[in-house]
Amino acid sequence: MASSTRVYLVVLLIMTLYAGAQILGKAAFNCGIDTFVFTFYRTAFGSLLLIPVALLLERKKIPPLSLKVSFKIFLQALCGITAPLNLYGLGLKYSNSTPISALFSLISVTTFVLAFLFGMETVNLKRLHGIVKATGVLLCSVGVVVLAFYSGPELKPINHHHVHLYHANPSHDHGISTHSRATWALGVLCMTLATTCWSLWQVLQGPQLKEYPSKLLNAMLQSVFGTFQSLIVALLLQRNFSRWKLGFDIILFSAVYTGIFVSALVQYLQIWVIEKRGPVFLAMGQPISLFITFFISWTFLGEIVHFGSVIGAVLMVGGLYNVLWGKSKEQKASKQQKQEIQEPVEYNEAPISVTETRV
DSSP states (O other), rough: OHEEEEEEEEHHHHHHHHHHHHHHHHHHHTOOOOOOHHHHHHHHHHHHHHHHHHHHHTTTTTOOHHHHHHHHHHHHIIIIIIIIHHHHHHHHHSOOOOHHHHHHHHHHHHHHHHHHHHTTOOTTTTTTHHHHHHHHHHHHHHHHHHHHHHHOOOEOOOSSSSSOOTTTTTTGGGGGGGGGGHHHHHHHHHHHHHHHHHHHHHHHHHHHHHOOOHHHHHHHHHHHHHHHHHHHHHHHHHOOGGGOOOSSSSSHHHHHHHHIIIIIIHHHHHHHHHHHHHHHHHHHHHHHHHHHHHHHHHTTTTEEEEHHHHHHHHHHHHHHHHHHHHHHHHHHHHHHHHHHHHHHOOOOOOOOOOOOOOO
């Protein structure tokens, strides 16, 4: 299998696993699990898988780990696991899986904006590709505002005999009406902040791999640090230990799924893709997760989707591909310019005849 094909398939797998995590996470929160406790459990399950796998596969080539690098990985875990997952949980609790998945697609644009601020990306408003990229960022911003403050008419689910993942909370079928507008906006804000944290993690992951090149050990250490950080957050914010109990239900299944397939597997796969193609390439696949989430939640789970969420999602996806199209054109123009500079200049001069004069 070609290397480029493998990268595309890995991105597709990542986004499919993310879609499943969003649907199951919403089901778990509607069944009553505390969001902070759930975040701890999912990171703990991920660490339980990553620790033996990483130590087994990397035991003969473990690079030295200094205190400075350890502290940077600790901060990476805070930025890429603890903070965004807790914010994501609150956002999913206060809204529905489809708009949250739409906001998840913003990772590509916020990654681009942060890369621009760090000097890793450029925007030339005098060229078409620069104008298109700036327009894409604007469209995404408008999409977030629409998603937060406009609901519109309901789009009834096409399958009324849906799978009852949300049975513990019968009010879920009312969608946005179960929350006040302020609560819904708070959920959108939490998810936007989570997206920003994930984007920052993606931008900083490349330089981190240069200091500590083992992708698997990087993922394991970040997962372990994230587990302890999430435990501290959960202990501080949820001291009622009756809310920590797990049973053989959708909550346990959601925690195991998100822990093993997202906190562990996806964490490693993302680092692999970033090393191969960079953070913006990874972010371009985010709309796949949106479409999968929308299709499953609307058709099988009976989640009501509002017209405002669809408009906001369309604006954000349109803005996303504006940014990606502009970036693609910019890269082609830059490559062509470099080739022109490197090509030797040919001079076509007429031959000079020398006439010898003998005395």
